Amino acid sequence: MDYPGEPVHASDPEARPFESAASERPVHRGWAAAPVWDTRLWLVAAVVALVVLLVIVAVLTHGRVPGYPVRVNGKFGYIDKSGKLIVQPQYDEAGDFAEGLAPVKIGSKWGYIDGKGKMVVNPQFDMADPLSDGLALVGAGPKLGYINKDGKYVINAQYDGAGQFGGGLAPIVMNNRWGYIDKKGQTVINPQYEEAGNFSDGLALVRVGQNYGYIDKSGKVAINPQFQGAGDFHDGLAVVRIGNRFGFIDKHGKYVINPQFDSAGDFSDGLALVSLEHRFGYVDKHGKYVLNPQFEEAGNFKGGLAPVWVGGHQGYINKSGKYIWNPTN
Secondary structure (H helix, E strand, O other): OOOOOOOOOOOOOOOOOOOOOOOOOOOOOOOOOOOHHHHHHHHHHHHHHHHHHHHHHHHHHOOOOOOEEEEEOOEEEEEOOOOOEEEEEEEOEEOOOEOOEEEEEEOOEEEEEOOOOOEEEEEEEOEEOOOEOOEEEEEEOOEEEEEOOOOOEEEEEEEOOEOOOEOOEEEEEEOOEEEEEOOOOOEEEEEEEOEEOOOEOOEEEEEEOOEEEEEOOOOOEEEEEEEOEEOOOEOOEEEEEEOOEEEEEOOOOOEEEEEEEOEEEEEEOOEEEEEEOOEEEEEOOOOOEEEEEEEOEEOOOEOOEEEEEEOOEEEEEEOOOOEEEEEEO
16 A cells, blocks of 8 residues: 555556538529528537537546456456456456556556457557556556556656556656656756655655655645645545545645544545555544444445455445445455
């Protein structure tokens, strides 16, 4: 499990407008030729309707997860939200779905499958992250780069460390310092930080000296470095560590949930993973327990489900704490 304050990644062995030509047809006696602008208006209306439909589909499917990785008899497959196997266990490792694809490992190489289990990017990478902001962080040998959904490099593997894209920017390492690049691979914020996180909710965590703070996309300090550990902003809140206790702040750097937990993760699906006395549970944005600490290990909620471990075995629960997939090996 990742904890706030750890580097994002180290490379140790992720309607174009159109025009339609006016129809040229003869004018027959007794018939009026249709005006060109009528045809164009119809085409514009069709495009507008298509755009509206795509927006509606995007809204309805926002946050929907095609599948969740599970391990059965040493192999990974995927279940749907009801707990039904939709991709049979066959992979050596498997990652989360994001933007319609999920990274999977066969042998020593990673590729990507779609929600139906079809391999859309053949296994060829030494490491692979889920898609984020349209691109995925992948590793080729000791270097990291970025590919699109087709598996083609958009930014060649060249970095010793890197993170995921968010808001059009991604953290990378150059000359042992972290900075940020855009989707063309151009440096936007010069490498200067000891560590740097992904942009989320318009801010990114950075480490200056021994303390963590936050910058905006122009590189301006938004929250002064003052925390011993920190996570990304999600749903307007970020987890931070003061001493040996974790709490949550807003974008002004003010505490919304006072430091009180042994550990904590980022907010996701409106809940945050926290732990007390070696057991994990979930709190809402007010710091109120929704699920009391009871699990040996756990992960963030995504699409209404979260992975939890009991007796060393992984299962999935919903927000009521009901098992959708009983813990297996």
